[in-house]
Amino acid sequence: MTEQTSSYCQVGSFAVGNRLVDPHLRTVQSDRLRPNALTSGHRACQGCGEALGARFVLDAAMAATDRQLIVVNATGCLEVFSTPYPETAWQVAWMHSLFGNTAAVATGVAAALKVRGDTATRVIAQAGDGGTVDIGFGCLSGMFERNDDVLFVCYDNQAYMNTGVQRSASTPAAARTATTEARGREPGNAFGQGKNLPALAVAHEIPYVATASVAYLHDLEAKVGRAMELHGARYLHVLVPCPLGWGAASRDTIRLARLACETGLFPLFEAAHGEILSATPIRHREPVEAYLRPQRRFAHLFADPPRTDDIARIQAIADRNIGRFDLLGERAGKGSR
Amino acid sequence: MSEHPFAITLDAGSSRDNRTGSWRVERPIYVDRMPPCNDACPAGENIQRWLYHAEAGAYEAAWRGLVEDNPLPAICGRVCFHPCEAACNRGKVDEAVGIRAVERFLGDAAIAHGWRLPERAPATGRRVLVVGSGPSGLSAAYHLARAGHEVVVREAAPRPGGMLRYGIPKYRLPREVIDAEISAIEDLGVEIRCDAGVADIASAMAEGAFDAAYLVLGAQLSHRVQVPAADSARLLDALAFLAGTEAAEPVAIGRRVVVYGGGDTAMDAARSAKRLGATDAVIVYRRNRRKMPAHADLVEEALAEGVTVRWMSTISRVEKDKVLVEKMELDSAGFPQPTGEFTNLDADCVILALGQDADLAPLAALEGVEVRDGLVVVDAQMMTGHSGVFAGGDMVPAERTVTVAVGHGKRAARNIDRWLRGETGGPPPRHELASIETLNTWYYADAGRTVQPELEAQRRQTGFEEVVGGLDEPNALFEARRCLSCGNCFECDNCYGVCPDNAVSKLGPGERYVFDYDYCKGCGICVAECPCGAIVMVPELI
Amino acid sequence: MLRQIEGSRAVAEAVALCRPRVVSAYPISPQTHIIEGVGSLVKSGRLKPCEFINVESEFAAMSVSIGAAATGARAYTATSGPGLLDMAEAVFNASGLGLPIVMTVANRAVGAPINIGNDHSDAMALRDSGWIQLFAETNQHAVDLHIQAFRLAERLSVPVMVCMDGFILTHSVERVEIPTQEQVDRYLRPFAPQQVLDPAAPVSIGAMVGPEAFTEVRYLAHARLLEALVCIPELAAEFERVVGRPSGGLVSAYRSEDAETIVVALGSVVGTVKDVVDQMREEGLKIGVVAVTTFRPFPEQALGQALEGAHRVVVIEKAFAVGGRGVLGAQVDALVSDRGTKTYTVVAGLGGRSIPEASLRRVLGEAIRGELGAMSFLDLDRVVVDRELARMAEDPRRAPSTARVPRDVRENAARIV
Incomplete structure (x- = not known):
């Protein structure tokens, strides 16, 4: 849900800052003294959505916790580009253990804090989609089930980018990766069941689950803020486009993150204790083609002849999300915004 | 380590x-980049900059930004045909920003709060004669005065304002607004002499020891076309008619009035006729609506007030209480051609609004002034062929609107100032235009344009009360905040x-x-x- | 206090006396009674404050310990056999990060075939993981080693694995002297981590290191582990001063001073060997036994000294390198062969098979008489394996060239038995 101010203010709550609104309604990112949990000099590719997402989330969490934060990070791009010896880009207490154990390590951190009576310091575990939906899922599910006091953040770039763009359980249907080549009768990733981790998190009935996007900063920061107000297991799934893996221009990172939402392919919602609370309505609906076309991983859908059947199936996925989460505000009434 | x-x-x-x-x-x-609004503004206003202040509620700062370029915001905020809004990129997103409405709000706020125009620069000792106190003359006088020059404005009419006062009906431009903005300029030390027409520029300059002159005589001679009329027919000249509405005893026009012409003046005349008691006010125009030169808002307002239009029609003859109208049709080139079909239209009076010409007699003795098609030729610095004599407004080739006139005044004043100082060179080159393609409009919150309040139809029939109301403060703020700040x-x-x-x-x-x-x-x-x-x-x- | 107590319960009591702050565990036989014991002590409030976390896998158990230790909490877990392998990646990670976690390994065979009985395949599989590995001979020893393990781990910032034979020790009830809380508190002071996750002084733990520095990092880990060879005897001596009982150390010798034949072994089998040594000494044979308490780091010097003067060394091992030789045996051989000392490896007790004294006496006699092969399998059922090898050799599905391999194996097997 987007934070709205009552009076109209030019860019409203869509731009990072807004000189026309009260400072407390501006984002953490607009603050000259923001924490910069992930600082300059990291080795992420140009236009990295994950670098952006991590700073957005952690800065918001640091702001919410008066910087009393410990972060546990899975193996993956985020870890590799941030901490190659001898330099680290983190300005927050941070630890990397393994690829698949991030949630459990965070549980250990939280347990250590609890046992010493430190209620101020909060714990975030963060991983890419591989470290969350695939190799990290066992530990994550255990952490959910025990309701350990950890916010787990998945930065979903929809494939194993660090190892050279191989398919993960989060790779969307039809997407080309190094292990789902764009050839054969079913080019790209198969239209499988997918692994909807936000839904799985909701199924654990943990205190808080939300999806967010680097294109909707106010929404993202509000969700981090709410997550940090709560205790117990919490889950935030952030879509972070990867220019390299998606075959997109580095400048289009936020644009694609926005299109993913505006097409309905990536619904933004919040849930608590197993119930969906709200969804962020789409402002300007776009057909899935607007999102797919700028990405080379979907280029085969627009070849000669085009895979109109696949595009239609992807559109159906978007339409289903729009219906399920009422992303056009049809059930809630248009006046909700 | x-x-x-x-x-x-x-x-x-x-x-x-x-x-x-x-x-x-x-x-x-x-x-x-150059915002399209600024680019389109005939007065050269930095619209985006003053909106920026208005967005923050800093209205006086916004007004100060405005009067850097235009000392008549309350006037232009009412009568400008806002080419800025036509150019506004927001028009391609939802609806253009209501720039004129915000300008009016700021101009009215300045009058209400008594904000004073900026101080003059130290006196230069140079004297400039401005002939004509219309919007262009006022604008030039203001800018020249600010630059430190001594300015005398000579006006033939009994009151200053030119076409503002004598050409635009008060229901569009209340007279107290004109008076307030003119007196603010006078407060700056500009001397305006009324009933002081100039018959000969050269001698006037010599007598007053002026170093330069800006001529804005306007175009006040009604364009006469040969309309066959019976002696008993009642024909009025639109300008004279409009000027007459200023008088204590307005001219008698009867109940059925025909206005001949399709420009803004025709609209003003027809609407004024309605207010003076005409039951029927019919405009006869020889082409279709799309080709009509009058500005669209004026046409809309006229139609809303019950004025009717006979499109594709010419008047063949005017009788005592009727006119003979011939139906026209467009030829392949788009020009109206007679069809030979005639109808009669009842008319107690016919008002002719077929354009105006400039009276250039006062320039006759000036050497080097070139006249072409009845208009004075000026160079890029707005100087006539006679060194030190500049000209603008309706007497030079340009669109004849208040804001164009204001812009001429500013440009002329700045060029006169440079000329007086012996400087050459023009203003710095313009930035590249901020086109819609350069923007990422997703970020701007959805917000339709604010609608200005309008006087109800009943009251528009009965008096000269101002038709379009101003925005209140929250609405002006809202409207200012719709600015996209294109390119900056x-x-x-x-x-x-x-x-x-x-x-x-x-x-x-x-x-x-x-x-x-x-x-x-x-x-x-x-x-x-x-x-x-x-x-x-x-x-x-x- | 001297108590008649099951080994697992005794270890649980000892661990509790060490005041771990975070205990995470996943149940696996034969470790279960240990974590049940610790869990019970936490539930009952005798061990507090302590977070006892039931996790979903051994991998998670070690990972929780990693997080807790990195946040400055004393962390403990326990596992067995396949469980140790499940957490293997995290086991390496804990040592690589220098986190002083203590883990009990209730040693168990690793399948397939699945087998819950005792041997040392699990610990040996992770012998190169960078952990200190201590092997307990008795339950008393296990209790003492756990207390010393926490002290050792935190002193060096290295994790310590205390290995105790599954079922043989964990499920046996013996008389055990449990130290008092006061004694343990005197010996083991609160954890003062060498590095910690602290928002007030943020650091990044767990960097990515390329070839430019990886060798140096590994060298430093090696050097730190070798430091334990100095540290362990000191801490054992201090333990004796505080608790009043000698225990621990690098190696432990029994009747080996003048021995011509010395048996080397790990864990509980040492007790059986001691009985056999006593019997053979009665018979006038010069035989002794040396228990390797500290297997990692490998105590080359101490063991070398203990084996000085022996004509032959027989290594009894509960694991071996399949396709290679014994793990401990190879290391002992490398240590003493250049002195002219002959070494024999006897693989025994796999998958919980008992190691009868008679069998031990038999192979030791063969070794003394020079009849024992360099590597042999105690009580191997020759009939079964020969039949199977023969069947494999005749299997028509095998290509002619590969059909010879079983014969070679058979011949080789015959030679080494």
Whole structure:
């Protein structure tokens, strides 16, 4: 849900800052003294959505916790580009253990804090989609089930980018990766069941689950803020486009993150204790083609002849999300915004 | 040496030793572009800049920005045909920003609060004669006075304002608004002499020891076409009719009035006739609506008030109580041609509004002044062929609107100032236009235009009360905030926020941002996500 | 206090006396009674404050310990056999990060075939993981080693694995002297971590290291582990001063001073060997036994000294390198063969098979008489394996060239038995 101010203010709550609104309604990112949990000099590719997402989330969490934060990070791009010896880009207490154990390590951190009576310091575990939906899922599910006091953040770039763009359980249907080549009768990733981790998190009935996007900063920061107000297991799934893996221009990172939402392919919602609370309505609906076309991983859908059947199936996925989460505000009434 | 285990544990933030700027092949730079509104404003206003202040509720600062270029915002805020709004990029998003309405709000606020125009520069000792106190003369006088010159304005009419007062009906432009803005200019030390027409420019300049002159005599001779009329027919000249509405005893027009012509003056005349008791006010115009020169808002308002129009019609003859109208049709070239079909139209009176010509007699003795098609030829500096004599407004070739006139006045004043100082060269080159393609309009919150209140139809029939109301403060603020700030940073913090490399430094309110090229990798997200198109990528020079 | 107590319960009591702050565990036989014991002590409030976390896998158990230790909490877990392998990646990670976790390994065979009985395949599989590995001979020893393990781990910032034979020790009830809380508190002071996750002084733990520094990092880990060879005897001596009982150390010798034949072994089998040594000494044979308490780091010097003067060394091992030789045996051989000392490896007790004294006496006699092969399998059922090898050799599905391999194996097997 987007934070709205009552009076109209030019860019409203869509731009990072807004000189026309009260400072407390501006984002953490607009603050000259923001924490910069992930600082300059990291080795992420140009236009990295994950670098952006991590700073957005952690800065918001640091702001919410008066910087009393410990972060546990899975193996993956985020870890590799941030901490190659001898330099680290983190300005927050941070630890990397393994690829698949991030949630459990965070549980250990939280347990250590609890046992010493430190209620101020909060714990975030963060991983890419591989470290969350695939190799990290066992530990994550255990952490959910025990309701350990950890916010787990998945930065979903929809494939194993660090190892050279191989398919993960989060790779969307039809997407080309190094292990789902764009050839054969079913080019790209198969239209499988997918692994909807936000839904799985909701199924654990943990205190808080939300999806967010680097294109909707106010929404993202509000969700981090709410997550940090709560205790117990919490889950935030952030879509972070990867220019390299998606075959997109580095400048289009936020644009694609926005299109993913505006097409309905990536619904933004919040849930608590197993119930969906709200969804962020789409402002300007776009057909899935607007999102797919700028990405080379979907280029085969627009070849000669085009895979109109696949595009239609992807559109159906978007339409289903729009219906399920009422992303056009049809059930809630248009006046909700 | 770190006190932590070697290569296992690293010191926070140490990555800043790694200057990732070396990866870059293109660099972002901040630019300022010409906003379409500014570009289109005949008065050369920096609209976007004054809206920027208004957005923050700093209305006096906004008004001060406005009067840098135009001392008549309350007037222009009512009668300008707002080419700025036609050009406004927001028009391609939802609806154009109501710039004129905000300008009027600011102009009215200045009158209400008694804000004073800026102080004059130290006296230069140079004297400039301005002939004509219409909007162009007033504008020039104001700018010349601010530059420190002594200005005398000579006006033939009994009251200053020219066409503002004698050509535009008061239901569009209340007289107290004219008086307030003129007196603000007079307060600056500008002398306006009324009932002081100039018969001969050369001798007037010599007598008054003027160093330069700006001539804005206007176009007040009604364009006469041969309309066959019976002696008993009642024909009125539109300008004289409109000027007459200013008099204590308006002219008698009867109940059925026909106005002949399709310009703004025709609309004003027909609407004024309605207010003076005409039950029927019919405009006869020889072409169709699309080709009619009158501004669309005036046509709309006229029709809303019950004025009717006979399109594709000419008047063949005027009788005592009727006119003979011939139906026209457009030929293949789009010109109206007679059809030979005639109808009669009852008319107690016919008002002719078929255009105006300039009376150039006072220039006759001036050497070097070139006249073409009844208009005075001026150069790019608005100077006539006679050195030191400048001309503008309706007497030179240009669109005849108040705002164009105001713009002429400003340009002429600045050129006169330069001429007096012996300077050459023009204003700095203009920035590249901020087209809609350079913007990322997603960021602007959805907001339709604010509608200005309008006087109800009943009261429009019965008097000269102002038809269009002003915006109240919340609405003016809302409207100002609809500005997209095309092409110029408005400090939305997007570049600062969306950089994955924290390579943008925010300098604080009014100071904008700088790129930290030590770390900028040149991804271009800042360019893509800048709402107003104020960043561009340029190749890195190695 | 001297108590008649099951080994697992005794270890649980000892662990509790060490005041771990975070205990995470996943149940696996034969470790279960240990974590049940610790869990019970936490539930009952005798061990507090302590977070006892039931996790979903051994991998998670070690990972929770990693997080807790990195946040400055004393962390403990326990596992067995396949469980140790499940957490293997995290086991390496804990030592690589220098986190002083203590883990009990209730040693169990690793399948397939699945087998819950005792041997040392699990610990040996992770012998190169960078952990200190201690092997307990008795339950008393296990209790003492756990207390010393926490002290050792935190002193060096290295994790310690205390190995105790599954079922043989964990499920046996013996008389055990449990130290008092006061004694343990005197010996083991609160955890003062060498590095910690602290928002007030943020660091990044767990960097990525490329070839430019990886060798140096590994060298430093090696050097730190070798430091334990100095540290362990000191801490054992201090333990004796505080608790009043000698225990621990690098190696432990029994009747080996003048021995011509010395048996080397790990864990509980040492007790059986001691009985056999006593019997053979009665018979006038010069025989002794040396128990390797500290297997990692490998105590080359101490063991070398203990084996000085022996004509032959027989290594009884509960694991071996399949396709290679014995793990401990190879290391002992490398240590003493250049002195002219002959070494024999006897693989025994796999998958919980008992090691009868008679069998031990038989192979030791063969070794003394020079009849024992360099590597042999105690009580191997020759009939079964010969039949199977023969069947494999005749299997028509095998290509002619590969059909010879079983014969070679058979011949080789015959030679080494």
